[in-house]
Amino acid sequence: MIKAGIIGATGYAGNELARLLLGHKEVEVAWYGSRSYIDQKYADVYQNFFKLVDAKCMDDNMAALADEVDVIFTATPQGLCASLVNEEILSKAKVIDLSADFRIKDVKKYEKWYGIEHKSPQFIDEAVYGLCEINREDIKKARLIANPGCYPTCSTLSIYPLLKEGLIDPNTIIIDAKSGTSGAGRGAKVPNLYCEVNENIKAYGVATHRHTPEIEDQLGYACGQEVMINFTPHLIPMNRGILVTAYASLKKEVSYEEVRAAYDKYYADETFIRVLDKDVCPQTKCVEGSNYVDVNFKIDPRTKRVIMMGAIDNLVKGAAGQAVQNMNLMFGFDEAEGLHQIPMLP
Numbered sequence: 001m002i003k004a005g006i007i008g009a010t011g012y013a014g015n016e017l018a019r020l021l022l023g024h025k026e027v028e029v030a031w032y033g034s035r036s037y038i039d040q041k042y043a044d045v046y047q048n049f050f051k052l053v054d055a056k057c058m059d060d061n062m063a064a065l066a067d068e069v070d071v072i073f074t075a076t077p078q079g080l081c082a083s084l085v086n087e088e089i090l091s092k093a094k095v096i097d098l099s100a101d102f103r104i105k106d107v108k109k110y111e112k113w114y115g116i117e118h119k120s121p122q123f124i125d126e127a128v129y130g131l132c133e134i135n136r137e138d139i140k141k142a143r144l145i146a147n148p149g150c151y152p153t154c155s156t157l158s159i160y161p162l163l164k165e166g167l168i169d170p171n172t173i174i175i176d177a178k179s180g181t182s183g184a185g186r187g188a189k190v191p192n193l194y195c196e197v198n199e200n201i202k203a204y205g206v207a208t209h210r211h212t213p214e215i216e217d218q219l220g221y222a223c224g225q226e227v228m229i230n231f232t233p234h235l236i237p238m239n240r241g242i243l244v245t246a247y248a249s250l251k252k253e254v255s256y257e258e259v260r261a262a263y264d265k266y267y268a269d270e271t272f273i274r275v276l277d278k279d280v281c282p283q284t285k286c287v288e289g290s291n292y293v294d295v296n297f298k299i300d301p302r303t304k305r306v307i308m309m310g311a312i313d314n315l316v317k318g319a320a321g322q323a324v325q326n327m328n329l330m331f332g333f334d335e336a337e338g339l340h341q342i343p344m345l346p
């Protein structure tokens with residue numbers, strides 16, 4: 001049994017981590033970190049934990065936390081983990097950061113896209129990008145994980161096999177993505193009010209969204225060259241879920257079977273990636289509450305492009321579930337432990 005601490009347990013990603021870890025047979029949550037609710041009962045902040053969690057919220061003292069636990073999750077705004085982590089902490093506990101602080105290897109690029117100074121660039125090289133299906137062996141040895149972003153998880157996994165197999169032109173990729181509002185966190189923000197979001201769909205961050213460089217980096221590693229994409233996210237009136245529809249030009253004429261073989265080559269043995277049957281489109285509802293990524297594709301012979309599709313639950317595979325999957329790999333647990341939730345329907 002190991003002990004875990006969550007800094008930012010009172011946010012949506014932190015809440016989801018608590019939910020998953022309570023169902024994990026190898027983990028006890030010993031620290032529910034908060035900034036606004038210190039000394040209040042966690043179950044008073046989140047009623048779903050009534051009678052399940054008796055603990056009170058603690059502060060964000062990462063150094064004290066490292067003395068008590070084996071693994072620390074930071075589910076906090078951008079910049080916080082980088083400002084708290086240090087060598088002593090990393091020598092005592094493993095850290096899984098759900099923010100973007102260690103996802104981008106080029107610190108100048110991070111500072112440009114995030115508009116903040118990076119407070120611990122000395123750990124960027126060491127951090128392992130925690131996309132489990134792609135970086136599994138490195139994750140097992142890591143002490144600091146950069147847990148991938150929600151849009152980058154869904155986008156990269158939808159496109160990866162075709163890039164890796166050289167079937168598409170990397171510089172023709174266009175990603176259209178849609179997210180439920182929990183992706184924006186629990187903090188009150190006018191664009192996320194019910195009246196603003198309900199019965200409405202809008203694009204945001206067009207050509208400027210901070211996930212663009214993260215996706216470009218990951219796709220670039222897959223094909224061994226620099227990649228530039230168009231990425232347009234949309235906010236849609238539902239709580240959870242991300243749907244990605246990505247387009248790219250095919251380098252040559254290919255059959256359904258050839259493209260399918262590329263997906264199967266990388267994903268046939270993956271517990272959490274489900275390559276759907278021919279002509280079946282991924283749906284957010286069919287992954288909701290679970291760690292699954294549903295992917296599929298369709299070749300358009302008329303335009304000589306392929307359309308790649310993916311769906312995840314942004315709070316599970318897009319955040320907390322992937323963080324637990326990373327923890328399982330780092331501690332040598334069964335990779336799927338605590339992640340056996342079956343998607344909720346309807």
Ligand SMILES: NC(=O)C1=CN([C@@H]2O[C@H](COP(=O)(O)OP(=O)(O)OC[C@H]3O[C@@H](n4cnc5c(N)ncnc54)[C@H](OP(=O)(O)O)[C@@H]3O)[C@@H](O)[C@H]2O)C=CC1
Nearest residue numbers: 008010011012013034035036075076099183185186314319
């Ligand atoms: N929501 C999502 O779908 C995803 C989120 N992420 C990432 O996870 C992280 C958390 O996101 P999310 O849960 O949505 O955000 P929320 O706004 O819902 O939660 C933020 C959490 O951080 C805490 N917090 C805020 N400021 C500080 C601070 N200065 N010091 C300590 N704690 C602080 C809050 O505490 P309190 O409320 O007690 O003040 C709260 O627990 C972000 O980096 C986000 O980018 C990653 C993938 C997907």
Ligand SMILES: CC(=O)N[C@@H](CCC(=O)OP(=O)(O)O)C(=O)O
Nearest residue numbers: 099100149150179180181183184
């Ligand atoms: C709907 C919405 O606002 N989504 C957030 C992305 C989700 C998130 O928290 O970003 P990370 O995955 O990088 O941590 C956004 O667009 O900024």
